[in-house]
Amino acid sequence: MRISELSSRSGVSVTTIKYYLREGLLPPGRQTAATQAEYDDQHLRRLRLIRALTGVRGLSVSTTREVLDALAEYTGDTHRLLGLALGSIRVGEVPSGDASQAAEVQALVEELHWDVHASAPARTTLAETLASLRALGVPLDWRTLLPYARLAERTAALDLDQLEGLDDPLEAAERALLLTVLLEPALMALRRMAQENESARRHTS
């Protein structure tokens, strides 16, 4: 397809597509004339992925390129690929606060027997959230988080189920990124709705 069709099918303007091409986020098309190139479904998929990373999650262009480069490098090592896809993005807005709770997060991970890299950004998010909540007078330690973590285990199993049957590991990694990044607001919305329901159940007759 021409760049104009790539634009209309992806919903990304031609100007922006050209910018991604210049910045190396999108591989060049097959040159068919001096000023014309042909693009395919791979380009379309890649473009959607870039939009998910930059648009929805607000990653910078350079961080997005790092994530995409890493995805390309580790094709074939599914776990490594998924780990990268899942672990490379920081989780939302991180509340400020000191991160001295690293040891506490480690205690939680050990109690759960989780296999989680020591430098996973999610550890820092967790530590800083605990610190913030305490600063605001909400007493919460890693033991309070334990039942939440057990439910997170089951959520993660559902997530990984969505990736089964995708033979192309690069496609699986892309899907993992999309699910992790885009499903977050949906899961938080479900929690809000469930809270409202639970509150009605407990507090109205």
Add this chain to the structure above:
Amino acid sequence: MRISELSSRSGVSVTTIKYYLREGLLPPGRQTAATQAEYDDQHLRRLRLIRALTGVRGLSVSTTREVLDALAEYTGDTHRLLGLALGSIRVGEVPSGDASQAAEVQALVEELHWDVHASAPARTTLAETLASLRALGVPLDWRTLLPYARLAERTAALDLDQLEGLDDPLEAAERALLLTVLLEPALMALRRMAQENESARRHTS
């Protein structure tokens, strides 16, 4: 306490406190001299709540005032108060997309027998996320979300457990706000870590 102590105990600058006082987010202190007022623990708690709403979640000052006014108005009606505290904040960055999936969200809510207000912002978030994921080529309908919703029910029960034993309904509403808003990054971090662990379990020997 004086405004300087209120500042040092809350970590909010005197300039910012004075701004909140002018904007009516923080009730005035007890005037002790022409240029001096006395503040108490209520002020401190309110200030922490304002910081959580504006700082961590990035609500505007006017939205924050609406939320706080509503909290004050409904003291005594615990469910209404919690509903307000939990429902009044939109969930994170909402991906753009049309919201024609409202009927689908309704189908999910009915299947679950959830008691959720028709205008709950979380419904829109959910509908728009489904639309976005489909636009990105990830086939997902409300039935896929059903097991996620069942886990959200259990998460919500844990959330509400944290509020038990708080006799002051205003305190319960404040705690609900803090837990909902501040626990989100922690829950998403737990999901990331659990995904990494689950991926290791499935894909490495």
